[in-house]
Amino acid sequence: MSWHDIVLQTLKRNDIRLVPYVPDRVLTTLIKNLHADPFFTTFPAAREEEAVGIVSGAWMGGMRGAVLMQTSGFATLANVLASLAIPYQIPLIMFVSERGTLGEFNYGQSLVCRTMRPVLDSLAMEHHTATRLDEFEFIVDRSIKQAITTQAPVALILSPLLTGGKVFDK
């Protein structure tokens, strides 16, 4: 099974139906497959922060969600994490396609990538970097369950080691 099949199947198994996203090249197949599956309500949001607001509202209304984004999108989220997801104890589940490392060709992406883990650590947020297919389902499934039971957000960072990443000639 590919990494994106694992994401889709694990979301489904955990009854996560609402998946707003701001796209990334690496997420293309996952996004296409989510759209093709009537189990999911999936759509683009204009900003990552907006998508976080949407899944937060849905959680409070009894519907589970997750947000898909890339590294530079995560960099826009410090305020909403610190003022909504964490203090209101919302199990925000984020999948972040990692740009900026292991072959990055855009200097700005490589710089913004360096802000991601310090922001997560400064807020003491749970986060994992997925690099291996054989561990991936375990990480995703357990992280979703932990987020929901502990009412705390989690960031699952999808390393180029897992996804292949984006390379210059793509």
Next chain:
Amino acid sequence: MNSANDNPARNTKVMNRFDLTSRLIAKLKNEEAVIGGIGNTNFDLWAAGHRPQNFYMLGSMGLAFPIALGVALAQPDRRVFALEGDGSLLMQLGSLTTIATLAPKNLTMVVMDNGIYQITGAQPTPAAAVADIVAIAVASGLANSTWAADEDDFERLIEQSISAAGPTLIGVRIDDKPGTGTTRRDPVQIREHFMHGMGVREPL
């Protein structure tokens, strides 16, 4: 520099946020959700009478409509109202296009437009003298967007929205008065009470 109230494009009555919020709350008989945006918008929602179906934002400026969209998607049989300031909406104009695309028919959005950041010292917004929020909403795909001419018109538009075939946005010009109350800043309790109000959870 012009203030919003001098803008010649708007000939609707200048109303009051607390009065309009109270008029809205008085109409609610079916456990409708109400999402109050940051600052004065949720302070006046709090002051209008706390109900378990009210959600009060204490940060994340601009997310009242996205949060309300999430509630509306999760509970399509419940009417969801969202109250947002004009300055807050400017932070997330893109969300209007998302809402127009998803078109939840159970969502009513109210924009409290005084053209200023009242709570930070009444500085004018960049939109105040030049932009029309309702025109922006229409151009974003929210065809059912209207300025309320006065209080009676506001109440009529609220009632009309309940049976509308798509999302509704109501613009109201308001004065420069601060909020009349102060929300108790306890985010966990706010969220938990709201989830009780939404029927998602039972109290411990």
